[in-house]
Amino acid sequence: MTRLTRRTLLGAAAALTTLPARAENAPGVTDSEILFGQTIPYSGPASSYGTIGKASDAYFRMINDQGGIGGRKLRFLSLDDGYQPPKTVELTRRMIEDDKVAFLFNSLGTPTTNATRKYVNLKKVPQLFIASGATQFGDYVHFPWSMGWAPTYQTEGRIFAKYTLAQASDAKVAVLYQGDDSGRDYFKGFKDGLGDAADKTIVATATYEVSDPTVDSQILTLRDKGADVLFMTGIPKFNAMAIRKAFDIGWKPRLFFISSTGSSVATAIVPAGVDKAIGVITASYLKDPTDSQWANDPGFLEWRAWLEKYYPGADRTDVNNVYGYSTAQTMVQVLRQCGNDLSRENIMRQAANLDMVLPMQQPGVRLKTGPEDYYPMKQMRLVKFDGRTWVPFGDAISG
Numbered sequence: 001m002t003r004l005t006r007r008t009l010l011g012a013a014a015a016l017t018t019l020p021a022r023a024e025n026a027p028g029v030t031d032s033e034i035l036f037g038q039t040i041p042y043s044g045p046a047s048s049y050g051t052i053g054k055a056s057d058a059y060f061r062m063i064n065d066q067g068g069i070g071g072r073k074l075r076f077l078s079l080d081d082g083y084q085p086p087k088t089v090e091l092t093r094r095m096i097e098d099d100k101v102a103f104l105f106n107s108l109g110t111p112t113t114n115a116t117r118k119y120v121n122l123k124k125v126p127q128l129f130i131a132s133g134a135t136q137f138g139d140y141v142h143f144p145w146s147m148g149w150a151p152t153y154q155t156e157g158r159i160f161a162k163y164t165l166a167q168a169s170d171a172k173v174a175v176l177y178q179g180d181d182s183g184r185d186y187f188k189g190f191k192d193g194l195g196d197a198a199d200k201t202i203v204a205t206a207t208y209e210v211s212d213p214t215v216d217s218q219i220l221t222l223r224d225k226g227a228d229v230l231f232m233t234g235i236p237k238f239n240a241m242a243i244r245k246a247f248d249i250g251w252k253p254r255l256f257f258i259s260s261t262g263s264s265v266a267t268a269i270v271p272a273g274v275d276k277a278i279g280v281i282t283a284s285y286l287k288d289p290t291d292s293q294w295a296n297d298p299g300f301l302e303w304r305a306w307l308e309k310y311y312p313g314a315d316r317t318d319v320n321n322v323y324g325y326s327t328a329q330t331m332v333q334v335l336r337q338c339g340n341d342l343s344r345e346n347i348m349r350q351a352a353n354l355d356m357v358l359p360m361q362q363p364g365v366r367l368k369t370g371p372e373d374y375y376p377m378k379q380m381r382l383v384k385f386d387g388r389t390w391v392p393f394g395d396a397i398s399g
Helices: 006-015 047-065 085-099 109-112 115-121 151-169 181-201 216-224 236-250 266-274 298-310 320-337 346-352
Strands: 033-040 073-078 127-132 145-147 173-178 202-207 231-232 255-258 281-284 355-356 379-384 391-397
Touching: 033 047, 033 085, 047 298, 047 320, 073 085, 085 109, 085 115, 109 181, 109 391, 115 127, 115 145, 127 320, 127 346, 151 181, 151 231, 151 255, 151 379, 151 391, 173 181, 173 216, 181 202, 202 216, 202 231, 216 236, 231 355, 236 255, 236 266, 281 391, 298 320, 320 346
Parallel strands: 033 073, 127 145, 173 202, 173 231, 231 255, 255 281
Antiparallel strands: 281 379, 379 391
C-alpha cells in the first residue's frame, strides 16, 4: 500500500524526470506537457463546488514547480459548465475533439456526467475520479473508461440507515432528496440499509429540483407527516436551506442527517446558521479543516502549508479544498505509475491499480481499486456538528 507523504511525492518526482516520449502516448501528451481537463460549475446553483477545481489546479502547479511528471508539465483545463448538462456536453466534446486532452479528471456532477459518459466511452477517453458518488460510475463492465472517486451515495445512505436502526429503532423517517440520479441513489442506499424495516420506518418522502428557489414547502410537509428523523440529500445550498427552515419552524428531529456532498462548514453550515445546525450528522472520509484534533497531524500541516503557498485566497474552513487537493494527489499518483507509457489504455489501467492512503483521509479509510473494482473508497466515519466543527464519533464504517 502506498502512503502518500511529502517525501514519497518528491522522491517519485525526482525518479521520473528524464523519461523520453513514447509513440503510444495519448493525444495531449508531448515531450514537455500532459494536457487534461474537467468541467465544473464555477457559476449556477452548484457554484460553491468551484473551489474544488481551483484547489486541484493549485496542486498541479506545485507539481509543476517540482519538475512535473517525468519532466512533463501538467496543463489543466478547468471549464465552467454551470451544472447544466447541455453545456457539459459541449465543453467535453470541445476538450476531446478540439483541445485533444489526454483524459478527463474529476468532472463534477451526476446529471452532467450522465450526459457525457456514453460519448466519452465511445471515444475511449479516461474519465477519471468523477466528482459524484453515484453508484453507476463504478460500472466497469458497461463503461470501462469511467471511474468515480468518493464513497458512493448508496454506501453513505446505508451507513445512515444502520445508525438509525441502532439509535432509534422506532423512528419515523422523512427523506428529502434531489430529484435526479444522485438523490435517488442516496434514497436507495438508505432504504436498502433499513432492510425489512423500510416500509414501516419511512413515513414520508419529497424531492426538489436544483432550480427550485427554496425547500420550505417540502420541509413543512415532511414535519406534518409526523417524522422525527430527517435525511436530507443535496448540494450545499439546499442542505443549508433545509437546516435553516427546520430550525425556524421549531422542528427538531431526534436524528437529522445531511449528505456529505453538501456538508462543508463554509458553504452549507455557515449559510444555514451555525447555531441552527448543532446536532446535525453527516458522514466523512476526509479530515475536516475546522476540526482542531488535526492541528498537529502531519497530513493536515502539509495541506495547510500547501494552501498558504499555492492557494492563499482559499477558505481554510472549506472541506472542498481538501477534496480538490486529495483528488489531485490521486491523479498524480496514477500518472507516476504510468511511467513512460502515457497511452490512454495505460492511464486507465493504472487508475484501476491503486492501493494508497492519502494524507487527508480519515483514519480507517483507504483508497483501493482493481480491474473489477471501480469504487476507490468504501469506508466513512459518522460526524456530528457541535456548533463549531464536525466531530467524528466511532470508527470508519463500510456501507
